Amino acid sequence: VDLATAVDITLVTSEVQLIDSDQKGPLGHGLSALLLGRSSVSRKGIFVVPGLIDADYCGVIKIMVYTLTPPITIPAQSKIAQLVPFRACVPKAHAVERGHGGFGSTGQxxxxxxxxxxxxxxxxxxxxxxxxxxxxxxxxxxxxxxxxxxxx
Incomplete structure (x- = not known):
């Protein structure tokens, strides 16, 4: 599933930046997903940091990106990442209220x-x-x- 940027952004440093995507969680049907960069984007000098979207994540899915050759502008609606959905095959422990924090918001x-x-x-x-x-x-x-x- 292609994932597009929701906003225009210019990468002015080589540090990792978070970009809002045009998709929100939860993904539905109990699915989790790997977030990966599209190969065509890497050829342009934009690198997507791989991530995991949990099945119970609520909120805007963010894309982590960086470049080694700033500045680079990424227009809104650019399809720079993709979601590879999968069903997690691990035993359920217990329900945890996640909220909208993301990036490790549920742990101690x-x-x-x-x-x-x-x-x-x-x-x-x-x-x-x-x-x-x-x-x-x-x-x-x-x-x-x-x-x-x-x-x-």
Missing amino acids: PQVLLAVDIARGKPEERVTMAHPSGQSLTMSMLIDTGADVTIIP
Whole structure:
């Protein structure tokens, strides 16, 4: 299923941009879909970042794009992506209210940290902030030999 842009957009940097498409979810019939770029678009220097549209996603389907040669203008109604529908074959867990957020809006918040760990077992000062305004600062051991981070 071809997916067209809903708006005109000019890519002025090489960073990934979100573009509203002309389609909304849910897709219907319990279908999920892979969002892929059309090969003709890649030849023009516009690259679509592949994505997954869940069967229960509600809202405008967004297309993630970037270019290595800005500026490039993409007119509204340009068919730059396609949806490849499929039926997920995994057991159902439980219903989760998704809303219209998209891009990981249903999971628990994640804390991701990138640090140079060339030196052995380094420590890093980390501040954890809660939306209520409370914060906690502590030293954290970055253990490169473990599959979990230990916060003493």
